[in-house]
Amino acid sequence: MAARSSTESFVGSIDQGTTSSRFLIFNEAGEVVASSQQEFTQIYPQPGWHEHDPEEIVASVKSCIDSAVTAFKTNGYSISSIKAVGITNQRETTVVWNTHTGEPLYNAIVWTDTRTQSLVRKLKEHETSDTLQSLTGLPLSTYPSAGKLLWLLDNVPRVRDAYENGYLSFGTIDAWLIYKLNGGVDRNVFVTDPSNASRTMFMNIHTLKYDPTLFAFFNLDGEKLHLPRIVHSSDREAYGTLDSTELVNTPITGCLGDQSAALVGQKGFSAGQAKNTYGTGCFLLYNVGESPVISTHGLLTTVAFDFQGKVNYALEGSIAVAGSSIKFLRDNFEFINDSPDISALAETVEDNGGCVFVTAFSGLFAPYWIDDARGTIFGITTYTKRGHIARATLEATCFQTKAILQAMEKDSGHKLKELAVDGGMCNSDLAMQTQADLISIPVKRPAMRETTALGAAIAAGLAVGVWSSIDDIQTTNTEGQTVFNPVMTKDKAESMFALWERAVTMSRGWTN
Incomplete structure (x- = not known):
């Protein structure tokens, strides 16, 4: 097939969901020109427990990138026309890994998991528990990441050891993906955006910074725990570049939790x-x-x-x-x-x-x-x-x-x-x-319903000038x-x- 116009610009979007990973490539009109999807294993060790293999998630994302890009090239497009990649993800799902090696220390605990019910009830008995929502925007429940981390510290010895010895890295799926897609330990790109950080109960919703008051409530030492740096959802530099796949060296320039991404996509x-x-x-x-x-x-x-x-x-x-x-x-x-x-x-x-x-x-x-x-x-x-x-x-x-x-x-x-x-x-x-x-x-x-992936693409595209402003996007995906x-x-x-x-x-x- 003949090569397409070299002036066209495209943005890739990683959509890492609860049951599958996907990669979609959007043109400037917000239309999908190539995509790939791959389901991954759902792990249910006990009633109410829900886990994912963190490494399988990364592998599924890389596989989707390569499959979609192959289709993109087959249709006559050039990889060089993909200007950036955005990420959107399941949010509260919690991953912990060894800071020195990048090895996951336990399966990811999924946002739907309810194993922390009794732990959450004890936290609610704390005399200052009713102040948390005013700081974090979230009520105490099994939903946010904080309770999942506390369960891991209480029940998984290797996670507790890593924490006590200062080499426990904690992140939601976005932070884990960005870290691994950049090559892991060697580059150590360890960041998150506020839409994801706001789901952990560690970030102050007003300051967009981690809050010592919150660490104290959960009896955590912020000096021992490695947390991702909070950066803008759309950023030209902070998220690094892909170190492998067909899109090696392509910049990652946008990141949004899946529901925020859908709001942006709409x-x-x-x-x-x-x-x-x-x-x-x-x-x-x-x-x-x-x-x-x-x-x-x-x-x-x-x-x-x-x-x-x-x-x-x-x-x-x-x-x-x-x-x-x-x-x-x-x-x-x-x-x-x-x-x-x-x-x-x-x-x-x-x-x-x-x-x-x-x-x-x-x-x-x-x-x-x-x-x-x-x-x-x-x-x-x-x-x-x-x-x-x-x-x-x-x-x-x-x-x-x-x-x-x-x-x-x-x-x-x-x-x-x-x-x-x-x-x-x-x-x-x-x-x-x-x-x-x-x-x-x-x-x-809307006629085109991939609004979550589109939202991540918009965040990434704004950072590199595919769209110059929000006004450029207002008419995207309105027909039909x-x-x-x-x-x-x-x-x-x-x-x-x-x-x-x-x-x-x-x-x-x-x-x-």
Whole structure:
């Protein structure tokens, strides 16, 4: 194939998720021109435990880069036209390694993992525990990285030894990937961005710096623990360059936690804009502007992005189970052969037949924060069919989204006018129409739904001039969007939601 124009510029995007790694290459119009995806092993050593092999994650990312670049070249493009690479990643997932050798000291503990329940309850008894959220934006729960690190120190001798002897490195997946993709110990590029650092409970949400008060609360010595340096989300120098793969020497210039990346990919650059990503879990971010808003209604406060000193914050509602509930129906109940079949099954019935499915497989996250809830299906009768349970499964995520939006309205003082959506589950027209009906506002779905990867590409591209400013990006990925307008009456929506809230109350107390 003939070579393409040498004036075209492209940006690569590493999208390291909970179940797979991907690499996508975007052009200046925000279109995907090549991509590759690779699943990796999910490790469940005990009920409620969820781990990944850190080295397998790195290997999967490198494999995806090479596969996508090979396709890129086959289509007539030149590697030299890829100006930079951005990274977006699963966030709270925790990795610890030997500072001297770069060897992981334990499997990565995944954000969904609930092994720290008893530890978190003890931390909540501390007399100053109620001050943490005002400093970090996060409530104490099994979700942030801090508890996972404390568990490792208490239960894994080689991690404790590394800490006591001053060679324990701690990071979220972004920091681990950047470190390894730069070659590890030799270059020792050990950095993170504020959108990821804000998920650890070690960073002060106001100063964007690690806070000695927080280390003291968790009884950690900040001098013994090696933490990644916090840098801008978009930075020309700080993230180093790839030391291998087809893109060797290509600069890494952007980094965002996956949900912040999706907000950027949806162009949610201004206060009052919101997006909901329906992935393995479900994450709703509402941009609140340049000052953090600390929630009093069960939400998290997080850094949306830091583009060369322009810092925006967001309120966040996190749902532990969204797309994974569909995977559960596929793998555990064998209701469907492939996840996209869920809509067709749900459409075999007119409604949920009285079934309500609280998909609290790992407890309930925002805005409820019930760690002893478990998955429960209410309303089953001899009338119940698979289609009713399929519909109730889709509705579960939509109900939790409604609960989060109500909390956001209370915290921000503003009612959302529309909701931008992305993620695999939003491919279901039925799910998105249900969502619009239950929240009584329009739901907008873009034609190109790789918004998380696009957000990382935008962060990287801004640093190297592929896009000169945020204004250059505003029209990216706007053609062909679908708008789902509510057709259900508000009274009907509120009646259904009241039944959901009753089911949530009844799902409590299933674990000690």
